[in-house]
Structures are given as C-alpha cells and as structure tokens.
Amino acid sequence: MFRFKTLAAAAATALAAASASAQTAEHTMLISSWTGPTHGINAQMWPNFIRMMEDATDGRVTGEVKLGLAPPPAQMDLVLDGAADMAIIFHGYQPGRFATSKLIELPGYEGSAAAASAAYWKVYEEHLAAANEHRGVKVLALHTHGPAQLHTTSKVTSLEEVAGLKLRVPGGVGSQVGEALGAVGIQVPAPKVYETIASNAADGVVIPMESRKGFNLVEVAPYVYRMPGGLYRGSFAFIMNMDTWESLPEDVRAALENEVFGEPASRMLGGVWDGMDEEGLALTQATEGNEIVDASSEDVAAYEPIKARIIEGVLAEIAAVGVDAEAAYEMVKSEMAGATN
Numbered sequence: 299m300f301r302f303k304t305l306a307a308a309a310a311t312a313l314a315a316a317s318a319s320a321q322t323a324e325h326t327m328l329i330s331s332w333t334g335p336t337h338g339i340n341a342q343m344w345p346n347f348i349r350m351m352e353d354a355t356d357g358r359v360t361g362e363v364k365l366g367l368a369p370p371p372a373q374m375d376l377v378l379d380g381a382a383d384m385a386i387i388f389h390g391y392q393p394g395r396f397a398t399s400k401l402i403e404l405p406g407y408e409g410s411a412a413a414a415s416a417a418y419w420k421v422y423e424e425h426l427a428a429a430n431e432h433r434g435v436k437v438l439a440l441h442t443h444g445p446a447q448l449h450t451t452s453k454v455t456s457l458e459e460v461a462g463l464k465l466r467v468p469g470g471v472g473s474q475v476g477e478a479l480g481a482v483g484i485q486v487p488a489p490k491v492y493e494t495i496a497s498n499a500a501d502g503v504v505i506p507m508e509s510r511k512g513f514n515l516v517e518v519a520p521y522v523y524r525m526p527g528g529l530y531r532g533s534f535a536f537i538m539n540m541d542t543w544e545s546l547p548e549d550v551r552a553a554l555e556n557e558v559f560g561e562p563a564s565r566m567l568g569g570v571w572d573g574m575d576e577e578g579l580a581l582t583q584a585t586e587g588n589e590i591v592d593a594s595s596e597d598v599a600a601y602e603p604i605k606a607r608i609i610e611g612v613l614a615e616i617a618a619v620g621v622d623a624e625a626a627y628e629m630v631k632s633e634m635a636g637a638t639n
Contacts, residue, residue, distance in 0.1 A: 323352070323360040325546060327538075330367040330382035333489055337512045338574040339386060340365070343567055347439075347536065347558075350566070354557035355550050370487040374537065378434050383542040389533040390469030391487060397619050398426040399533040400612045401626055402442045403471035405605045408527055409634040411575070415441035415568025417633035418533075419561045425626040429619045436543045438536040439563035443506040444575040445528020446472060449519040450502030451495060453589065457597040460523075466494050466503040471530045471612060476504060478604050488513065495519055504529055508571060510578035516585040525593045525601060536563065 329348075333339045340363060348361040361384065368376045371392055373385040389399035402418045418440045427437075448454060450463065461480030467473040469485055476483045484500050491509065494500045495518045502519050506528070509515050543551070582588045593601070609627075616623035 322357065324358045325360070325550070327351075327359065327361040327383040327542070329361045329363045330373055330376055330385040331363050331365055332368070332370045332373065332386075332487070333512070335365060338508065338570060342570045342574075343386075346566055346570065347563060350558045350563060351554060354553045358550055359546070359554065370489070374432075374435070377537050377539050380539050380541060382539070384438070384536065384538050387535050387537060388468070388488075389535065390472060393469055396431050396470075396533075397615050398422075398429045398431055398621055398626075399535075400471050401426065401616060401623070401630060402440075402533050403531050404609050404612060404627075405471070405475065405530050405601075406527060406609065407531065407630065407634055409637055411442055411444045411531075411568035411571040412565050413568070413634050413637035414531065414630075415439075415571075416561050416565040416637065417630050418442060419564040420633055421626050421629045423560075424629060425621050429621050431619075432535065432537065434540060436538040436540055438538055438559045439567055440536075441534050441564050441567035441571065442531045443508065443534070443571050444531070445525075446504050446506050446530050446532065447525065447528060448502060448504050448523040449509070449515050450521045450523065451519055452501065453521045453591065454502075454523040455591055457593065457600050463501040464499070466491055466500045466505075468505070468532060470533065471608065472504055472532065474608050474611070475530050475604075478608060491515070492518055506532070506571070506575055507578035507582070508574035510588075511581045512574060512578065516581055516588050520585075520588045522582060522588075522590045523593065524590055526598060529601075534567075536567070 329344060331340050331344060335341070344361065344363050351359045351361065367382060370388060373387045374392065376382050377385045389396040401421065402414060407414055422440055448460065454460065457479065463481050464484055465476050465481040467476040467483040467485055468488070473483055473485065484494065486494050488505065488509070491503050491505065491513050495503065582590060613623040613627055616626070
C-alpha cells in the first residue's frame, strides 16, 4: 500500500507540474492516455515527452494529460476527430489497420527497447511511412516495449505446456505467437489484464516484464516462463491531430521536428520501457511466491521454426502493402546490431 501511494503521489506530482506549465504556455496539447496514473506511460513517458517539447520551444508548447477519454482501441480515431491533440496508440489493438507495425513486433531481435525504438523510427522513415497507414494524423514517435514473456497462474516449465492455456494476447504478432503455440487467445487491452486473470477468465498473459509492476501481475500471475529475446515485442506510436500541428507557428514546428519528434523521442520512450522492465524484474525477484523459469536449450531450439514461420508470414503481409519488407527487416537488424543501447 505504501508503494502504491508513493507511486500515485509521484504520478500526481508529474501531472500537476504539467498542468502548471499549461497555464503559461502559448500552446497546450490535450493528451489522451489510457493506462492508469501510476503506469510508466503516464508517470514517466508523457512527462518526459512534455518536458522535451517545453525545452525545445522555450516553454511555448506544453501538454496536459487526460485519462479515460476513450478506450485504448479508440485513441487513433479520437485524435483524427480532434477530440484530443495527442495520444499514444498500440497498433495491435486495431486488427487489419496496421500491417507495417508488425515489423518491430517480430520475435528474434536482440537488444534493448531503446535500440529497437530508434531503429524502428529510422526504418519507418526509410521504408514504412510510404504505406501511409497513419494517414490523417502526424506520427511523432514510434517505440516498442521490451521482450514479452509468459506470465501464468500455474508454473510452466516447457514450451509444450503452453498448448491449451487460455492466454490474454495483444493482437498483432503477439496473437500470432499465441496461436502458433496452441494457446486459446483472449484479446483484451492491457489495463484489463489483472482482472482477466484474477477472475480466472485467463490462465495467463504474454506481456513484457514491466507488467509485473505496472499491472501488478506479481499478485495474480506469480510464474514467469522466460524465452531469451522474448516471444515478441509490441508496437506503439505517439500521434498528433494534423490540424493541431498545422496551427502551430513555423518556428515552433521546426523546433519540435529538429529536437523532439522522431528518433530523439522514440529512443527516450524505449529507454523508459527498459527501465520499467528492470523494475518489473526486480519486483518479481523480491516478491515471495514468484518464480522465473528460463526456457531450456531444447525449448529455445523448438521455438526457432515457429519464429521463422511467423517472420515469413509477416514479411509477406508487409510486402503486400507495397513495402520492401526484406530490406526493412534487414535494416532493423542492422541498426540494432550497431546500436550502443
């Protein structure tokens, strides 16, 4: 309880500081967000992003975060309609709307979320933007969470034991992984994970280690089955209403483009998630009754052909929208291999 109150107080302080800045700035962005106030997206990512905008524009642009304006899958349309100036979207929540975002979700990438997110932005500019899947809004940053692992109510010691489990899956590649492993997929937004497991509607979830803390999985899913490199990653975008963007003065737009949007913000967001994953791991290790089981070498080998089939299928899907999928895939791997994380 003390930890929760401390987190809540820190989040409230960050949001209050943003509100104070909003009173003096020339342009205040109404930001829609959908996780709880203590989750890292609201406690760290948005405050950092707002601070970057303020620093780049000498305080002329700030942001004010509002929670609960719309459910997670509706955030893109919320911004399109102008009901919010900015929002964070998770691409997997809208099946069929985004194909190219699956590129960064593929299993097998080695490296941090910061490195993956920076690579994601570069590949987006080079290859993926041409698909125009975010048409109608301005993409400000792209990022991924860390490697997703299996979190369950009962101990899983091998990949074969996943078959038949009822697992919350996120959409996108995460859902494809669950299907390939023989799990029964249950798709609900991440904020609903705790109650979905607590009510026995699911046996577990495939999600990054951050959620051990961010969604209190240490309480309802004490077991983690950990695959090196993770089972998949997830894809997010920070977006802005296009009319809002075009209404900003030219010098303000230039400052934001040059100092905030794109790779700087993407790398920052991925780096925040790396820290969140570390906190989730530390909490798991410190919580009585929680246990981490690392995949055996046999399971790692067994996952290889599953990964290969998923990668092949996703690259074909991306190529179908007119993107050079193979070149984009190789660029992600090359960027991450050369990253300093």
